[in-house]
Amino acid sequence: MRFGGLTCVDKVSTVVENHELVGMIGPNGAGKTTVFNMITGVYDPTEGDIVFNGESIVPYKPYEVSAKGISRTFQNIRLFKSLSVKDNVRVSFIKNIKSKYFSSILQLGKFSREEKEIDKRIDELLEMFDLLHEKDEYASSLPYGDQRKLEIVRALATSPKLLLLDEPAAGMNPTEKVDLMNLIKKIKELFDISILLIEHDMKVVMGVCERIFVLEYGKKIADGKPEEIRNDEKVIQAYLGDTHHI
Amino acid sequence: MQVKSKLLFLSSLILIFVINLFAGSIDPYFYTVIIYIGINIILATSLNLINGYTGQFSLGHAGFMAIGGYLSIALSTYFAPFFQNTFGTGVFGEAITFIIVLLAGGTAAALVGLLVGVPSLRLKGDYLAITTLGFAEIIRVVIQNMDVIGASQGFRGVYIYNNGVKAPQMVQDLGEMSNIFYAVPKFTNFFWTFLFVAIIIYYVHNLINSTYGRGFLSVKDDEIAAESMGINTTKFKVSAFVSGAFFAGIAGVLYGHFNLYLNPEDFNFLKSVEIVVMVILGGMGSMIGVIIAAVLLTILPEFLRSVSEYRMIIYALLLIIMMLTRPQGLFGFKIKRKKL
Numbered sequence: 001m002r003f004g005g006l007t008c009v010d011k012v013s014t015v016v017e018n019h020e021l022v023g024m025i026g027p028n029g030a031g032k033t034t035v036f037n038m039i040t041g042v043y044d045p046t047e048g049d050i051v052f053n054g055e056s057i058v059p060y061k062p063y064e065v066s067a068k069g070i071s072r073t074f075q076n077i078r079l080f081k082s083l084s085v086k087d088n089v090r091v092s093f094i095k096n097i098k099s100k101y102f103s104s105i106l107q108l109g110k111f112s113r114e115e116k117e118i119d120k121r122i123d124e125l126l127e128m129f130d131l132l133h134e135k136d137e138y139a140s141s142l143p144y145g146d147q148r149k150l151e152i153v154r155a156l157a158t159s160p161k162l163l164l165l166d167e168p169a170a171g172m173n174p175t176e177k178v179d180l181m182n183l184i185k186k187i188k189e190l191f192d193i194s195i196l197l198i199e200h201d202m203k204v205v206m207g208v209c210e211r212i213f214v215l216e217y218g219k220k221i222a223d224g225k226p227e228e229i230r231n232d233e234k235v236i237q238a239y240l241g242d243t244h245h246i
Numbered sequence: 247m248q249v250k251s252k253l254l255f256l257s258s259l260i261l262i263f264v265i266n267l268f269a270g271s272i273d274p275y276f277y278t279v280i281i282y283i284g285i286n287i288i289l290a291t292s293l294n295l296i297n298g299y300t301g302q303f304s305l306g307h308a309g310f311m312a313i314g315g316y317l318s319i320a321l322s323t324y325f326a327p328f329f330q331n332t333f334g335t336g337v338f339g340e341a342i343t344f345i346i347v348l349l350a351g352g353t354a355a356a357l358v359g360l361l362v363g364v365p366s367l368r369l370k371g372d373y374l375a376i377t378t379l380g381f382a383e384i385i386r387v388v389i390q391n392m393d394v395i396g397a398s399q400g401f402r403g404v405y406i407y408n409n410g411v412k413a414p415q416m417v418q419d420l421g422e423m424s425n426i427f428y429a430v431p432k433f434t435n436f437f438w439t440f441l442f443v444a445i446i447i448y449y450v451h452n453l454i455n456s457t458y459g460r461g462f463l464s465v466k467d468d469e470i471a472a473e474s475m476g477i478n479t480t481k482f483k484v485s486a487f488v489s490g491a492f493f494a495g496i497a498g499v500l501y502g503h504f505n506l507y508l509n510p511e512d513f514n515f516l517k518s519v520e521i522v523v524m525v526i527l528g529g530m531g532s533m534i535g536v537i538i539a540a541v542l543l544t545i546l547p548e549f550l551r552s553v554s555e556y557r558m559i560i561y562a563l564l565l566i567i568m569m570l571t572r573p574q575g576l577f578g579f580k581i582k583r584k585k586l
Binding site (some may be wrong): 040042061062063066067071072074078079080081082083087090091092093094095096097099100101104105106107111114115118154155157158 | 251252448449452453456457458459460461463464466467468470471472473474475476477478479485531
């Protein structure tokens with residue numbers, strides 16, 4: 001991925017298997033979020049390919065990528081601020097509903113039944129994340145941690161096969177982080193999905209991820225099991241610096 | 247809830263029909279003001295769907311109104327003999343004729359809305375406002391130069407000569423030949439106007455409160471997030487724009503068949519601004535607020551007749567005061583922040 005003359009992400013290749021929980025780490029500006037933006041179609045990679053379920057998803061727009069079964073959260077929270085918590089989740093159901101424009105206005109066919117069904121599923125999801133008591137609040141009035149959780153709920157509501165989490169634990173304290181990571185593990189089992197997550201906190205990543213790959217300056221410098229990464233020379237250098245220069 | 251809104255809609259239709267029976271006894275001056283209120287509610291509510299709910303700042307609503315208005319009165323005058331022969335001149339025949347011209351006016355505006363919307367909705371904010379404004383001005387200037395619909399002199403009807411010549415003004419060379427003048431028929435009344443007021447309120451209310459309609463609000467809040475959640479934002483923006491244009495066209499048809507005379511100057515920049523002011527004053531995305539603002543801003547000029555030259559200054563002042571005191575509009579909601 002190049003922006004003008006700047007090569008931002010260079011020849012990064014990895015594979016996320018079915019039901020795998022993979023962590024992506026790297027120092028600031030390594031290109032982690034750019035990788036997410038390329039996967040979800042926000043940016044089109046200038047070279048290379050992204051394959052999902054055996055199909056290249058490079059030519060697709062973000063909403064088409066979402067239809068293929070990839071959903072994401074954002075590093076800087078991007079909730080729908082003027083919508084209630086419930087409606088934030090509701091938006092994710094739109095891509096799968098049958099009552100489109102005119103049947104919603106005339107309330108034709110299965111409209112009422114479908115609305116009720118969606119209401120029920122929203123409640124179930126919010127319950128699971130302990131957000132149900134706040135369902136009628138504006139999303140922007142939630143405490144920070146709950147906003148992060150709501151982003152995950154919203155992404156899950158699109159019923160993805162691959163979930164991309166961009167720093168889901170940012171700004172949380174250590175206990176909250178551990179809770180969240182357990183939750184993420186639970187989600188993976190419950191919804192039967194693969195997860196790719198970006199996280200800075202090494203302890204957290206090492207604890208939860210089955211595999212980790214490390215980016216630095218847009219290049220992949222390591223890829224492997226948490227124990228391997230922990231002892232990898234290059235990774236230690238990237239995070240702690242080169243001993244010679246100190 | 248859904249049964250309730252259908253019932254409310256049907257009962258309001260009956261109410262409108264009943265009131266219409268007594269419309270004859272209303273003072274003509276008040277009657278005119280009431281019709282204008284209805285037309286302005288249709289315009290403001292349809293623009294609210296675009297500006298308020300979907301967050302796309304359009305400044306070209308008068309253009310769509312002009313298309314609907316001019317096309318429909320051209321139809322109902324140039325084709326007056328055809329309509330009269332086919333459907334008769336009874337109440338029923340006129341109703342059918344009016345429905346046809348209403349749909350034609352609305353559809354034409356919607357089609358133009360589609361043509362304008364697809365390329366211009368790629369722009370955002372000020373750029374979109376400028377593009378739509380430019381489009382409305384183009385429409386007005388084109389009409390100003392179209393002789394078949396009266397050009398800059400305005401359009402009030404058509405002379406149809408024996409030999410088939412049709413023209414909006416007397417043709418001197420054919421002066422000897424007998425002609426019939428077909429004026430714009432006065433189809434618009436309380437019933438038709440408020441029928442469409444009820445329809446658009448029902449339409450926008452049901453749309454916005456459905457799961458599908460929440461997509462419009464999500465586009466307004468955060469396009470990137472909406473797109474990532476599987477919302478085709480372009481489709482949502484264009485469909486809001488097109489249906490807004492449709493109802494603006496309808497409002498134009500109602501206006502034309504009430505005023506019985508259209509002038510390109512009726513649809514100038516100030517008309518677009520007036521509708522935008524209604525939406526902003528009422529509160530972007532607040533149905534009740536926008537309706538009340540439409541009513542107030544239709545009545546207000548009536549009280550300000552003596553100082554009518556200063557109308558726009560008063561609007562501007564109103565807006566400034568609004569921005570300072572209630573930026574969310576008269577009835578707009580404010581995002582409440584929970585105290586931590």
